[in-house]
Amino acid sequence: MIQVLSSAWALLFGMCLLMVGNGMQGTLLGIRGQIEGFDTLMMSIVMSAYFVGFLGGSRLAPVMIQRVGHVRVFAALASLISAVMILYPTFPNIILWTIGRVLIGFCFSAVYVTAESWLNNAADNSNRGKALSLYMIVQTLGIVIAQALLLTADPSGFVLFVIPSILVSVAITPILLSISPTPAFGTTKPMSLRQLVGFSPLGAVGMFILGGIFSAQFGMSSVYGAEAGLSVAQISTFVATFFVGSVVLQYPIGWLSDRMDRRFLIIIVSLIGAAGSIMGMLLGHVFVLLLIAAFVIGGMANPLYSLLIAHTNDFLEHDDMAAASGGLLFLNGLGAILGPVITGWMMGTSLGPGGFYLFTAILFVLMVLYAAYRATRREGVSVDETGSYVPIAPTATSVAIGFAQEYIIESENEAAEEEEKAAENV
Numbered sequence: 485m486i487q488v489l490s491s492a493w494a495l496l497f498g499m500c501l502l503m504v505g506n507g508m509q510g511t512l513l514g515i516r517g518q519i520e521g522f523d524t525l526m527m528s529i530v531m532s533a534y535f536v537g538f539l540g541g542s543r544l545a546p547v548m549i550q551r552v553g554h555v556r557v558f559a560a561l562a563s564l565i566s567a568v569m570i571l572y573p574t575f576p577n578i579i580l581w582t583i584g585r586v587l588i589g590f591c592f593s594a595v596y597v598t599a600e601s602w603l604n605n606a607a608d609n610s611n612r613g614k615a616l617s618l619y620m621i622v623q624t625l626g627i628v629i630a631q632a633l634l635l636t637a638d639p640s641g642f643v644l645f646v647i648p649s650i651l652v653s654v655a656i657t658p659i660l661l662s663i664s665p666t667p668a669f670g671t672t673k674p675m676s677l678r679q680l681v682g683f684s685p686l687g688a689v690g691m692f693i694l695g696g697i698f699s700a701q702f703g704m705s706s707v708y709g710a711e712a713g714l715s716v717a718q719i720s721t722f723v724a725t726f727f728v729g730s731v732v733l734q735y736p737i738g739w740l741s742d743r744m745d746r747r748f749l750i751i752i753v754s755l756i757g758a759a760g761s762i763m764g765m766l767l768g769h770v771f772v773l774l775l776i777a778a779f780v781i782g783g784m785a786n787p788l789y790s791l792l793i794a795h796t797n798d799f800l801e802h803d804d805m806a807a808a809s810g811g812l813l814f815l816n817g818l819g820a821i822l823g824p825v826i827t828g829w830m831m832g833t834s835l836g837p838g839g840f841y842l843f844t845a846i847l848f849v850l851m852v853l854y855a856a857y858r859a860t861r862r863e864g865v866s867v868d869e870t871g872s873y874v875p876i877a878p879t880a881t882s883v884a885i886g887f888a889q890e891y892i893i894e895s896e897n898e899a900a901e902e903e904e905k906a907a908e909n910v
Contacts (some may be wrong), residue, residue, distance in 0.1 A: 492603060492615065494658040499599055501655035502562070505648035506592055507634055509569055510534070511723050512648075514706025515583065515639045515716060520576045524711060528828020531703035532821050535695075537589025539817035545594035546689040549601075553630025555660060558598040559777045561591040562656045569649040573642050581711045593881060599659070600883035604890075605756070620877045624727045627791045631720035639716055647821060676805040677815070682795075683808065686747065686858040687796030690851060691812045694792065696826070697757075697785045697847045697877045700840065701726050704831075705778070708840040711831060718745055725775045729783030735874045737787040741873040745848020745864045746795040747855050750788065754851040757784035761845035781844060786852075789816075789878040792887060797892065798865040805893070810883040816878070884908050 504614055510531075517527040535861030548557050568584045568591075630648070637643035679686045707720035707725060742750055760780030767773040796812060797805055823843075874888040 490608040492531075492618075494661070495599060495602055496618060496659075498628060498655040498659035500622045500626040500629075501620070501651045502592075502599075503623050504630045504633065505565070505569065505652040505655070506649040507589065507627035507630030507653045507723075508644065508651075509547065509572070509704065511587075511631060511634060512639060512644050513572065513813045514704070514708075515634075515710050516573070516576070517581075517707065518710040522578055524707060524832045525825075525828045528577050528704065528768025528824045528826075528831075529709045530578065530581045530585050531707065531824040531828075532699070533585035534589035534703060535699055535817060535820035535824070537591075538593040539589075539703070539814070540586075541590040542597065542813060548594060549598065555600045557594055558659060559656055562652055563593050565591045565595070566649045566652045569645055569652065573645045584640050586604055587909075593735035596879065596881045597883050600881060602659075604883065604886075610739060615796040616884070616891065617875055619884070620875050620880075621731060622875045623879055624731050627727045628724045631724035632847065634720045635717055648883065664871050675811050676735075677811055679747060680808055680815075682810040683804070684799045685795040685861075686750070686855055687792050687799075687812065689854055690750065690788070690792045690795075692815040692819040693847050693851050693854075694785065694788050694878070695816040696823035697781075697819075697844050698789070698816075698824035699820035700827045700844055700891075701785060702878075704840060707873040708830070708831070712768065712770075712837040722774060722778055725778040725784075726782030729779035729781070730786030732779075733783030734790070737791065738873040738875055740879065741791055741794060742870065743867060745859075745867070746791060746798065746870065747859045747864055748789060748908075749797065750855045751852050752860075753784045753788055753791065754848045754855065757781055757788075758845050758848035758852065760784065761848060763843045765841035765845065768838065768841065784848075785844075786878055787875070790873060790876045793876065793888070794870070797889065798870050805886075809882050809889065812883070813882050842893070844904045 492527060512656030513525060513530065517530065522530075532612045545557070565588060568587050571584055572581060600619070633647060634644060636647070645886070677682075677688070704885055706719055707910045711720050714722065737753060748803060757780065764774060764781070768777065793809075793812065796808060800808055826845045828844050829841055834840060872892050874891060876884055876888050
């Protein structure tokens, strides 16, 4: 861990600042939208726009990097992020906000691709797993810190928009000054969706469903808080709790994942997530119970991302893993685009703010039902033959997933070599 920090501390620090900026603007827009008089459906479109841009960025970023290089892409798009954040309070218009969110999503996706390429280049198999864990922790920590910074000024003013803009601008400096080699960057032709569904129907369908859950959590939780009449301090605590749960429960779920049938674990995790959603819907008027519900949902939804990737990899040859990651991300992105819009529509009905939790409850139940159905269709992979679970944040791009898969493959090859040596010694 110390070795990873010493070699990549500037990159990780810069990414933390970028995540603070991203976390602040996402939550702040949900609060500011109510102040500006935008209704729930309008705000759901604004929030969904981020994921439209993110999906587009994940597709186009590799092309941009190959044309002009990592450094130029990173610096240009980070600067654009900083500028867009200032434009939000200057022009409080729903159309301009939507366009701004598309741009922000696109830029952050490309920035993540670039940073993850650098991180992968700086790591080797002896510390790759630790580097991935640190990267996920740094991302989550940045979002949690962002919620605390929301308490430093009035959300109806400019200051809270200026802070993330400055942080994003500052984040560029340590990263660009510390990166010496430009990492090699290659693209992999994605596997067709039909092939992906054939290899792992649960992985494909589960990623689509999970996209809706995560985008509701990441995009609409602040809108929910504003509609429910929570104070700014309560909203920031509420949003942060989702991500605290994701870090705290990621590793226990990962430990179980390597020791039991992953489909059964997906069912258990989804059932707990559904229970947390129902608690939030029925008892959300009690703030402590609202936080418990958020902790449970975040703690179940985020590890499900890594769990579904691990489950899919169990049915793939090593050479197919990188190709499958593109399809998984695309399906997750489609679900993420639809999530905020459907959530906003449900919250705009007679359900009110409770529609937020009803939506996540329905998706968790769908995950349970489909995982249970798939368990009846074919035999599970033996625990001894499953690949390793590697924690990956749902905000990660195909580079981070490929990074994780590379670690899994190298670890499995090393384990096989050790078994061969042990057999020879016997």
